[in-house]
Amino acid sequence: MDPVATEQFEAGRPRLASLAYRLLGSAADAEDTVQDAFLRWQAADRDRIEMPQAWLTKIVTNLCIDKLRSARTRHEHAAGVSLPEPLLHGDPMLGPADTFEQRESVSLAVLTLMEYLTPHERAVYVLREAFSYSHAEIAGILDITESASQQHLHRARRRVAARHRGDIVDNAGARRIVEAFLHAATSGETERLIALLTEDATGISDGAGLTERVLLFPTPKRLAAAARATLNPRNRKHRWVGGPIALHAGVVNGSPALIAVAGDQVAGLVVFEMREGKIASAYGVASPRRLGRLTTMWSQQGHNAPILESW
Structure with a gap:
């Protein structure tokens, strides 16, 4: 491929990857989709393409819709919990964050909710809310x-x-939210922890790694009890591949997160969805296949001292 064509594609790669991530909820699948688009760009008659970025947006969007349809068919009878792949604050794949709608559209809560949308509803929502396309452009x-x-x-x-x-x-x-949660969870006072939660707070885990099984907490009291059991001081001396686990605070997909780190490896995290200053939902992710990119970004970024040195 000539250098100009390659440069044209690479200039739009971050935006295309952000679009694919929002549609698919997976950084790995987003990267694969963008690479598929690159192969189509290589094979295309580029002299007939008047607007390269518009052409590539169409290709990536429709490749994502095909993947969503295939995934929907595969998962129709699947059991368990499917959570989006979390991304650390500053990851370019999170894409535009200038407006509230753009930031909200990449939250784990919204990415999880989009599993309930049809592929076309999901595509229109992302193109309109996150990338401000007009309905005429989306129709095309x-x-x-x-x-x-x-x-x-x-x-x-x-x-x-x-x-x-x-x-x-x-x-x-x-950091303030995570510190308050940890202090309340380790205090032994359930009511102190419940006070941090909304009346309808729930929690859900992918059941991998640190959590051992899928956990669903349909009420604040059960969520609080599970948090206290997990974070009990007697259980802090967990060890991982990289040594003892330190607990950090961070921002993941625009929300506060409790991040468990062993050395430079992220072993798991809990992302808190906030509503009016209280925790409305807690998303636990520990599956290694969902933490690869986040671990890479974590090791590349500077971060504050842990809240707990050794858990």
């Missing part, structure tokens, strides 16, 4: 009418809004 990308695009967006917004309206926090805010 998806080969649908503008009216259909508007209907898909209306249904997607209604479903997301009915279940989610979270807070976005910065690093300082994340």
Whole structure:
């Protein structure tokens, strides 16, 4: 491929990867999809492509829709919990974060909720909310009418809004929230911990690694009890491949997170969805296949001292 064509593609790669991640909820799948788009770009008659980035956006979006349809078919009868792949604050794959809608669209809560949308609803929601495409442009990308695009967006917004309206926090805010959670969870006072939760707070884990099994906490009291049992001081001397585990505070997908780290390896994390200053949901992720990119970013970034040196 000539250098100009390669440069054209690489200039748009970060935006394409962010689009694919929002649609698929997986950084690894997003990277594979963008690479597939690159191969199609190589094979295309580029002299006939008037707007390369628009062409590539269409290719990536439709490749993602194909993957979503295939995944939906495979998972129709699957048991267990499927959570999106978490990304550390500062990861370029998180994409645009200038507006509240852009930041919210990449939260774990919204990415999880999008599992309930059809592939077209998901695509329209992401293209409109995160990338500000017009309905005319979306219609061209998806080969649908503008009216259909508007209907898909209306249904997607209604479903997301009915279940989610979270807070976005910065690093300082994340540390305060995680410290308060840890102190309450290790205090032995359940009511102190429950006071940090909304009345409908729930927690869910992927059941891998540190958690050993899938855990679903349908009430604040059960979530608090599970947190106390897990973080009991008598259980702190866990060891991992890289040695004892330190507990850090960070920001993951725009939300505060408790990050368990052994050396430079992230062993697991809990991401807190906040609503009006309280914890509305807790997402536990420990599956190694979901933590590879986050571990890489963690080792490359500077970070504050741990809240607990050895858990």
